[in-house]
Amino acid sequence: MGSYRTLRDLDWGLLILSLLICGLGVLQIFSATQGTKWQNAWWKQVVWVLLGLLLMWLISSIDYHTLLGQVPMLYASMVVLLLLTFVVGSKIFGARRWIALPGGVLLQVSEFAKIVVVLMVARFLTELKTEAIHWRDLLKLVGLVGLPMLLVMKQPDLGTSLTYIPILATGIFLAGLRWQYALSIGVLAALLIPSSWFLLKDYQKSRIETFLDPSRDPKGEGYQIIQSKIAIGNGGMWGRGVTKGTQTKLQFLPVPHTDFIFSAFAEEHGFVGVVVVLGLYFLLLMQIVQNAQTSPDRAGMYICMGVCSLLLFHLLVNVGMVVGKMPVTGIPLPFMSSGGSGMLSVFMMLGLVHNVRLRRFVN
Amino acid sequence: MLRDDTTFAIWRIAFFQYAVVAVFLFILSGFWTLQVQDNLIYSEAADRNRIKSTPMLAARGKILDRDGRVIVDNHSSFSAILSRENLKDEHLPTITAGLNLDQEDLLARLGRWKSVPKYRAIVIKEELTPAEIAFVESHKDPDTFPELELVRVQHRLYPKDNLLAHVIGYVGEVTEAELDLPDFAKYNQGDVIGKAGIERQYNEVLMGTDGERQVVVDSKGNEREVIGYKDAIPGRSLQLTVDLDLQIVAEFAMEGRRGAVVALDVRSGEVLAMVSRPAYDPNKFAGRIRRKDWDDIILNPDKPMFNRAIQSNFAPGSTFKPLVALAALEAGVIDDKTTFNCTGGMSFYGRHWGCHLRKGHGRVNLQRALEQSCDIFFYSTANLLGIDKLFEYGDQLGLGKETGIDLPFEGKGLMPSSKWKARTLQQKWMGGDTVNVGIGQGYVNVTPIQLALMIGGIANGGIWSRPHLVNDPNRRETHKLAINPVNAGSVIYGMYGVVNLGGTGGSARLPGVEVCGKTGTAQLYGFDTKARGSAIAKDLRDNAWFVGFAPRTNPEIVVAALFENGEHGPLAAPIVRDVLKVYFDKKSRQVTRTPTLAMAPLGQKGFAVN
Numbered sequence: 025m026g027s028y029r030t031l032r033d034l035d036w037g038l039l040i041l042s043l044l045i046c047g048l049g050v051l052q053i054f055s056a057t058q059g060t061k062w063q064n065a066w067w068k069q070v071v072w073v074l075l076g077l078l079l080m081w082l083i084s085s086i087d088y089h090t091l092l093g094q095v096p097m098l099y100a101s102m103v104v105l106l107l108l109t110f111v112v113g114s115k116i117f118g119a120r121r122w123i124a125l126p127g128g129v130l131l132q133v134s135e136f137a138k139i140v141v142v143l144m145v146a147r148f149l150t151e152l153k154t155e156a157i158h159w160r161d162l163l164k165l166v167g168l169v170g171l172p173m174l175l176v177m178k179q180p181d182l183g184t185s186l187t188y189i190p191i192l193a194t195g196i197f198l199a200g201l202r203w204q205y206a207l208s209i210g211v212l213a214a215l216l217i218p219s220s221w222f223l224l225k226d227y228q229k230s231r232i233e234t235f236l237d238p239s240r241d242p243k244g245e246g247y248q249i250i251q252s253k254i255a256i257g258n259g260g261m262w263g264r265g266v267t268k269g270t271q272t273k274l275q276f277l278p279v280p281h282t283d284f285i286f287s288a289f290a291e292e293h294g295f296v297g298v299v300v301v302l303g304l305y306f307l308l309l310m311q312i313v314q315n316a317q318t319s320p321d322r323a324g325m326y327i328c329m330g331v332c333s334l335l336l337f338h339l340l341v342n343v344g345m346v347v348g349k350m351p352v353t354g355i356p357l358p359f360m361s362s363g364g365s366g367m368l369s370v371f372m373m374l375g376l377v378h379n380v381r382l383r384r385f386v387n
Numbered sequence: 388m389l390r391d392d393t394t395f396a397i398w399r400i401a402f403f404q405y406a407v408v409a410v411f412l413f414i415l416s417g418f419w420t421l422q423v424q425d426n427l428i429y430s431e432a433a434d435r436n437r438i439k440s441t442p443m444l445a446a447r448g449k450i451l452d453r454d455g456r457v458i459v460d461n462h463s464s465f466s467a468i469l470s471r472e473n474l475k476d477e478h479l480p481t482i483t484a485g486l487n488l489d490q491e492d493l494l495a496r497l498g499r500w501k502s503v504p505k506y507r508a509i510v511i512k513e514e515l516t517p518a519e520i521a522f523v524e525s526h527k528d529p530d531t532f533p534e535l536e537l538v539r540v541q542h543r544l545y546p547k548d549n550l551l552a553h554v555i556g557y558v559g560e561v562t563e564a565e566l567d568l569p570d571f572a573k574y575n576q577g578d579v580i581g582k583a584g585i586e587r588q589y590n591e592v593l594m595g596t597d598g599e600r601q602v603v604v605d606s607k608g609n610e611r612e613v614i615g616y617k618d619a620i621p622g623r624s625l626q627l628t629v630d631l632d633l634q635i636v637a638e639f640a641m642e643g644r645r646g647a648v649v650a651l652d653v654r655s656g657e658v659l660a661m662v663s664r665p666a667y668d669p670n671k672f673a674g675r676i677r678r679k680d681w682d683d684i685i686l687n688p689d690k691p692m693f694n695r696a697i698q699s700n701f702a703p704g705s706t707f708k709p710l711v712a713l714a715a716l717e718a719g720v721i722d723d724k725t726t727f728n729c730t731g732g733m734s735f736y737g738r739h740w741g742c743h744l745r746k747g748h749g750r751v752n753l754q755r756a757l758e759q760s761c762d763i764f765f766y767s768t769a770n771l772l773g774i775d776k777l778f779e780y781g782d783q784l785g786l787g788k789e790t791g792i793d794l795p796f797e798g799k800g801l802m803p804s805s806k807w808k809a810r811t812l813q814q815k816w817m818g819g820d821t822v823n824v825g826i827g828q829g830y831v832n833v834t835p836i837q838l839a840l841m842i843g844g845i846a847n848g849g850i851w852s853r854p855h856l857v858n859d860p861n862r863r864e865t866h867k868l869a870i871n872p873v874n875a876g877s878v879i880y881g882m883y884g885v886v887n888l889g890g891t892g893g894s895a896r897l898p899g900v901e902v903c904g905k906t907g908t909a910q911l912y913g914f915d916t917k918a919r920g921s922a923i924a925k926d927l928r929d930n931a932w933f934v935g936f937a938p939r940t941n942p943e944i945v946v947a948a949l950f951e952n953g954e955h956g957p958l959a960a961p962i963v964r965d966v967l968k969v970y971f972d973k974k975s976r977q978v979t980r981t982p983t984l985a986m987a988p989l990g991q992k993g994f995a996v997n
Binding site: 068194197198200214251253254255256257258261270271274275276288294295298299302305306309310313316317319321322324325329332333336339340343344347348349 | 392393396397399404405406408410411413414415417418419421422423425426428429430432433436437603604605606607611634695940
């Protein structure tokens with residue numbers, strides 16, 4: 025395609041929103057980790073954001089149609105890499121999720137698999153020739169998403185594997201699903217979810233039990249939820265002020281720079297701060313939806329909506345968890361939680377959205 | 388691609404947008420609840436997380452005698468306290484082993500504290516031995532046993548040999564049951580309060596206000612900063628009216644016996660000495676009492692916890708006769724010339740009534756009747772007087788009701804009347820009842836302190852003050868019974884004769900002091916059933932009483948002694964004499980030391996006796 029696509033044509037609104045949230049995230053990491061062994065996390069985070077921007081630019085510069093053409097190859101390498109984690113993966117906290125790269129960098133394959141899943145779903149649905157999905161296509165698609173899900177679940181990493189579901193579900197919803205199918209899926213899910221209880225690992229069961237009743241285990245699993253709720257409530261309307269959150273500073277709040285960064289933020293900035301940040305997230309999601317609406321073709325739309333639904337799911341599960349409305353699943357908050365793989369993967373996905381944006385006037 | 392436009396999905400994307408809005412509202416509602424609605428609850432929770440308060444226990448006030456000598460003091464010791472917030476169940480066995488505690492006991496204690504907020508620490512062991520202190524010191528680190536803590540406390544130190552045990556009482560941790568009572572609402576779980584005696588009566592004076600040290604801690608329990616420090620305010624000292632010199636002598640005289648001694652200042656109602664035997668060791672209650680010690684005290688048939696001086700109700704026996712005499716003189720049914728002929732027995736209401744002297748006293752007047760404690764004289768006098776007139780005087784001299792002494796759980800005794808019998812027994816008062824009461828038997832019952840009060844009132848011409856152990860101007864109360872001083876003088880002279888003119892109480896005589904008194908031998912059951920002379924179970928033998936006061940004019944001190952199962956009144960007289968002797972010995976010493984005080988002339992006759 026042509027060389028007229030320049031930086032000027034990026035979705036600047038989207039970029040600014042994402043960088044604003046990242047900036048708040050860095051500040052919060054700084055505030056929460058001051059004087060702890062993680063006190064270097066904030067500048068590492070800056071590095072990750074810059075790297076993410078670079079990857080974003082790279083991804084946006086390759087036409088997404090080209091990327092869609094490579095889906096079989098991408099999918100195959102994803103499955104291989106996921107299988108590889110079982111062989112060479114570094115075991116941390118009892119799970120093999122990371123592949124060690126030279127230079128001490130740990131790569132979480134399941135994070136990058138999200139991008140492949142988004143592309144794969146987009147391509148699959150674009151190639152459908154019918155008005156609504158036929159059940160054979162549906163099964164195929166479920167199988168294609170189900171394979172990486174299963175592999176990630178076995179690492180074990182239930183949280184990340186669940187993030188593939190909204191991509192699939194949103195895609196199917198947009199492509200059109202006959203009501204009979206929707207109904208049977210609903211019935212099937214109603215039957216499967218209780219029986220899947222027996223497939224869960226003990227720690228996963230106890231997390232769900234603890235979610236239902238945090239006081240059941242106030243010093244263990246429930247401790248995190250209780251302390252997170254106390255931190256948030258302690259923030260009140262206006263917050264305790266930067267570095268003044270007692271829950272955060274005195275380490276009652278577990279991992280206040282990663283999974284629980286939003287409760288640390290809520291303690292220091294209060295309800296007003298929460299409204300502001302959630303407002304930024306909301307505008308960001310709406311910006312992505314707008315890109316879906318102005319997409320030149322279905323593939324672009326599916327890509328944008330896949331990314332949007334994934335981010336929405338992350339937000340719902342992570343923020344819902346810290347506020348006590350969702351069970352504890354170790355999934356990070358996009359743009360804010362400290363961590364490399366998540367940051368890179370989320371900027372790569374933004375790269376896909378920019379990619380669609382850049383090509384909206386083609387046809 | 389044929390159909391590659393996105394228009395088909397327009398409404399679905401719109402639907403998705405609504406879903407996004409719904410998710411955001413759902414999340415925001417969570418923050419609204421926590422941060423705006425329940426903000427206070429959670430900031431308090433955050434404060435509880437980070438603020439730890441350690442109690443600084445206040446020392447109780449000392450208890451002093453009337454001369455300022457310390458009776459009850461405190462000593463400093465260490466206690467181990469447990470912070471339940473940081474408690475790890477797997478640490479309990481180590482803690483119980485290190486502190487020589489019983490795990491069951493500790494678990495039960497933790498159970499009782501369930502309803503109290505967790506940030507309040509509990510005392511698990513007091514009076515730590517050096518080894519136990521070392522154990523706590525070496526384990527209390529935040530990294531090992533964050534729940535353990537060492538505090539210095541002030542401990543109650545009571546006198547040895549059970550001295551003044553019943554008056555002082557003892558302290559203990561407030562119980563669950565007590566906390567439910569309205570009087571105890573001001574106390575908190577774990578507070579040490581007075582449980583008996585002065586410790587209980589004046590708890591609010593003696594008990595200080597605990598201080599507190601507040602620190603900010605992190606999640607590991609490391610102290611980050613001290614934010615609050617409130618000093619403990621020790622309790623105030625309390626001075627008793629008790630004179631240790633008299634008390635010790637009285638205690639010594641009662642050693643190994645069962646009974647009570649009460650010494651009152653006739654003029655003011657001040658309690659100078661109060662003994663009840665057997666006694667218990669309050670020091671055993673000062674910490675947490677051991678089960679075995681408790682059982683030893685509670686299951687003892689002699690009831691050592693019972694303060695006989697104010698709680699035991701016994702027939703006064705012949706010590707009641709001065710009251711009968713006074714009432715009869717006042718009522719005019721006899722005068723000091725009236726005589727009755729004692730032949731060793733007499734018939735009233737168809738029944739034979741014996742005198743304790745089988746061969747009889749012959750013709751006796753009031754003077755001799757008191758001296759020799761002639762029963763026939765008082766049967767006859769009481770019979771002439773009638774119970775209700777007698778009741779009037781007994782009632783006004785404090786019998787049959789609490790004296791109002793500043794000690795808890797006082798007994799009432801019983802001053803019977805015809806109304807009383809009709810009301811409680813639904814029976815008519817019989818003439819024989821009066822005859823029996825005439826010698827202090829039958830329905831009448833007194834506590835030792837009531838007896839001292841009543842005799843003191845007669846000695847003082849009908850004026851008596853509410854007895855008390857602590858001088859509190861607000862509680863002072865003086866009663867005046869209008870009696871003819873001549874009548875009072877006759878009775879007093881009779882009591883003088885008891886001791887000094889060959890009467891039954893000769894062993895109470897003191898050289899240089901005009902001691903007056905009255906013996907009493909109160910039966911625990913009637914003449915009829917009692918097999919005189921045969922071996923009787925020890926606890927069915929007669930109670931020996933003696934009540935004495937001195938000097939005869941302007942009396943200062945009255946002493947009542949009860950020697951349970953002592954058989955004969957005269958046996959109680961030396962106890963009273965010993966107490967009186969110390970009182971007057973001490974007084975004469977003080978007078979010589981402070982020569983400005985005019986020495987009261989001893990041995991003069993105050994009354995012209997007909």
